[in-house]
Amino acid sequence: MTVTLDDIRAAAERIRGHVVETPLVRDEALSARLGQPVWLKCEYRQTTGAFKLRGATNAILSLPPAALARGVVTASTGNHGRALAHAARALDVPATVCLSRLVPENKVQAIRDLGAAVRITGASQDEAMQEVARAVAQQGMTEIPPFDHQAVVAGQGTIGLEIGTPEAVLVPLSGGGLAAGIAVAVKALSPGTRVIGLTMENGAAMAASLAAGRPVEVAETASLADSLGGGIGLQNRVTFPLCRDLLDEVILLTEAEIAQGIRHLGRAGHVVEGAASVGAAALLAGKVVPQGPTVIILSGANIDPALHARIMAEAA
Template identity: 50%
Template sequence: MNEQLTLQDIYRARQRIAGLTLRTPLVRSESLSRRWNCEAWLKLDCLQPTGAFKLRGAVNALLGLDAAQRRRGVVTMSTGNFGRALAYAGQHLGIPVKVCISRLVPQNKVEALRQSGAELVIHGEAQDEADVEARRLRDEQGLAYVSPFDDPLVIAGQGTCGLEIMEEQPDIDMLFAGLSGGGLIAGIGLAVKSINPRAEVIGVSMNQGAAMLESLAAGHPLQVPEVASLADSLGGGIGLDNAWSFAMTQRYMDRGYKVDEAQIARAMLHFLREEKLLVEGAAAVGVAAVEQHQLDLSGRRVAFVVSGQNLSTATFAEACRLAGERPYENL
């Protein structure tokens, strides 16, 4: 990392992206506040136009391109949500977008990408293989490559989510967010720590395929096998040549947790029953971490980033099975 992002970069990102993204609600969860004897707040970034927080970084990245790059277009790799966000932004800004995905991406996200206006390329059995293809297309066709997480403009865009949280709850004690490539945690961490250094930033990954947590434990980026999960948005590697998100996650994340599939399933069911929200597994991992690791939140102000709602019926049915429920029963 040759330079550092600052809070000013996040403020600039907010000005840029305002026309294409929403300032999403931060709502108090009465059920979680009672359960854990705390103030629990839900940042509903699942309400962005593309159904996930990824739109913030995608818009900021495209608005940072020069005129020649805009004409040639961009390419990315994605587990679904970033590709959809980049395609949406590209349509509104007149920028051609190619999205490379692996065969692990759920069918509902594949279909959404097919309808998004992007050129879709399905390549490989895991996100890392799709990334190799995206970089090949960059070199072959002269496209601008946009990483879903390891890009300063993307990170600054995702940081606007943290800025909004801090403007409404500046005395927050803890913030939970899903951890994959680290773009969200890096951006949110910068925003939160710049405004309230004592606040804890906590990242949560699934048990298997937690590339960033494994890399942090090793002290350098690792390649970790990708495994299918209810939290499919958190799959994939962080890149062995990671230039931004690894170092920023090291700096700004206080703790990281892994959660198992059954606990993710139960957290997803909580959101539907108690919060009346149908969300992805990646959006529920913070709640899953508190339950699985029996974290004491008594008397704390705690925020959870509810990151996305692009959930297939098949994934929801699997969540019900793992939670020991019949789909749609007692919901």
């Protein structure tokens, strides 16, 4: 199972009018510091505060009426659940979101506010996925996974149609839906562009799986980049092979480096979550050295305001 540029172009037509084409903003401080233009793809300005709305919307709009009538269900670390709840409400489709106890309360409440049923179970996304399996088996609901799904990946890949042909694209890496989708689009349009996946040092399932050459389980741990947590699924069929074949590099970041990325972006007026800061963090830490125009994907804004204020104060 794979995703093509044609799939992504079809997704772009399908979701047009349902999502925002977010702006590309130059980061003047990073550009001056690094001697190369650095651009921020402000996907955190999406309607639900994260890129996930693209994939969730494309997936729902791809379903037949009978499946929609039975309702949709997913597991999420927060942002996909919020996106699915939003898309489902817009189309009057019942939605259930299964979350682990690690998901921050602000993200849980945002999902509830959109009218979705919330089930909190277990201490990992893998355990939340077990609850999804029960909902599918016992209630006949239609699963829309957070990443390992062709329509979801194609929807996320529409971002890759909006960023031009830079020398490098820095993409947050979790289950791989965002990284795989962008990589498919970018590599088809600009084969020489480097697509670099970025994640946290601890609990990064896709990074561990790519290193092992197969999907593996990892212990899920708390991180400032909480939405990059969770497993990729041992039966992963879509995102693991795409990330394996298309990503040029995967880079791990410490919690201190992620916090520095949050602070840098906050000073520039971009209030984003830890997962969205990893591109800036990698450049600031010297773990990525740009060789030409570089695009950072600012994936989401759903950070707890008190946590963001605390991180910003640490720079004082």
